[in-house]
Structures are given as C-alpha cells and as structure tokens.
Amino acid sequence: MLFFSLVNYRDHCIFTHPKTLLDFSHLSASNVLDICQPKLENLDVTNIDIINAFPIPELAEKYPFVKKGGHYSPKDCKSYQKVAIVVPYRDRLHHLKILLNRLHPMLFKQQIEYRIFIIEQAGNDRFNRGKLMNVGFTEALKYENFDCFVFHDADLLPENDKNLYLCDNNVRQLSSAIDEMRYHVMYYNYAGGVVATKKETFVRINGFANSYWGWGNEDDDFSARLQSSGILLTRPPEYIGRFKMVRHKKETRSEHGFVYLC
Ligand code: UDP
Ligand code: MN
DSSP, X not given: XXXXXXXXXXXXXXXXXXGGGGOOTTSOHHHHHHBOOOOGGGOOBOOOOOSOOOOHHHHHHHOTXXXXXXXXXXXXXXXXXXXXXXXXXXXXXXXXXHHHHHHHHHHHHTTOEXXXXXXXXXXXXXXXXXXXXXXXXXXHHXXXXXXXXXXXXXXXXXXXXXXXXXOOSSEEESOOEEGGGTTBOSSXXXXXXXXXXXHHHHHHTTSSOXXXXXXSSHHHHHHHHHHHTTOOEEEXXXXXXXXXXXXXXOOOXXXXXHHHHO
C-alpha cells in the first residue's frame, strides 16, 4: 500500500548554456558554412558605462556599423536568426541612451543581424508594458520577417557578452541574474526583464496580455501562458545572465491586477 501520492513533476524552468543556441545540427553542412558562428570563448564580461548617457547623434558616430533605424547586419557571414529588439518606453530617455550604448557594440560582437524598436506609449494613461510588446511585435514584422524577438526593459544592461541574443524553441529569459536581486533569479516562474522568443512561439501563446494597465502582473501572466502551452522557460546560467539595473523610482502596483491572473 502506498502512503503517499506520486505526482509526475517536471521542471518547467531550466538553465541552458548559450552554446546550445548555436546548435546547427539540423542544417546541411553547406548551409552551416555561411552562418555566423561567434566564438563564445572570445566573449566575456564587459565594463558597462552606466554613468555617461551619450546623445543619440554621438552614439551614431561612435558605432558607424549601425544603419539608420538602429539596424545592423554582419558583412562576412549570415546571421543565424534575424532579431528584433523591442523596448517598451515612455519618458526614460536617460535609460535609453545608456542601453543603446551597450546593446549596439555587444550585438555587433555577437555577429547578430538585429534592429532595435523603441515602442513609445503616447498620452497619460497608465503604462501598459504588455500591450507595447504586442505593438512592437506587429510593427516589427512590417519591416522584416524576424525569426526572433527580444522583449527588453529599457533599464536593464547585459554584463556578459556571452549572453547571446538569440532564440531557442522555448522562451528564454536572458536576464536570469539582476544585480538588484543579488544576481539570482527573482523567483522560479519570473518571466520579466529581458525575454527572447521565436516568432512562432509568440504567436502560439498569443503574445502578452493587453489588459494590464500600470505596473506589474503582465510578466506573470506571460509566464502562465508558457506553462499552459507546455513551453519551458530557459535561462542562461546566472554567471552569464548578469544584468545591471539602472536605478529608478518604483511604480505602484496596478489596481485589480491580480483579478485577471486568478
Ligand atoms: N517603462 C517606461 N516608462 C515608464 C514605466 C516603464 O519606459 O514610465 C518601461 C521601461 O522599459 C522599463 C519597463 O517598462 O524598464 C518596466 O518598468 P519598470 O522598470 O518601472 O518596472 P520594474 O523594474 O520596477 O519591474
Ligand atoms: Mn526596472
């Protein structure tokens, strides 16, 4: 006789190394030849400038490889995925300048074809991060058939160049270790900050919810969508998924936010 119930439990959040994002085993040998293969051993922790916020025209001079519209494509090889970086935004210009000064040189080193989209909320309604992500997804696809979307808070700066901004077949939280959280995952299901998802995966989970106005809950809702579709949340190991958060005042939690989640 059994004195306990056996529950078939499966982890739905797992750590995977960025090298798994460069698995080209499904491609033919001749196709692999053209594909950019960044050498992870040459990429590492970079000192991040969180003090100097360069004006955008100065940034354009500093990084001449970036084309108009925040776009870059490697010259000598073909990027494995075309990546859209989507930043929800309102009234955080200082953060934005610091972020751009970090992302452009890092993505250049990672040899990734990308375009950065800043999705600005107009008007004085409460901020709606989820809806801005969905707008970014839809608008980006009008430019290019992107394979991979990185949804990126404006105040988070990746510290380790090894943290490849590419997508796997699950949803990947690139910001697994934020300094404000003493460089640990905030909580098991946490899917906020910086997350990367393939176009098809985002469609399958029907994107973010549009219904959360004000701070909080849209990230937990997103996490619940993954789980109910059997999609894992993958993360780089914490020593690679390190991010600095630029300080800002804390917003107040949205009213009735939990109602939709329950
Ligand atoms: N955000 C913004 N303006 C705002 C509120 C939020 O641009 O007034 C964007 C910005 O990209 C920010 C993200 O939404 O990084 C998440 O908001 P916040 O940083 O306030 O959330 P927290 O870090 O407190 O979870
Ligand atoms: Mn923040």
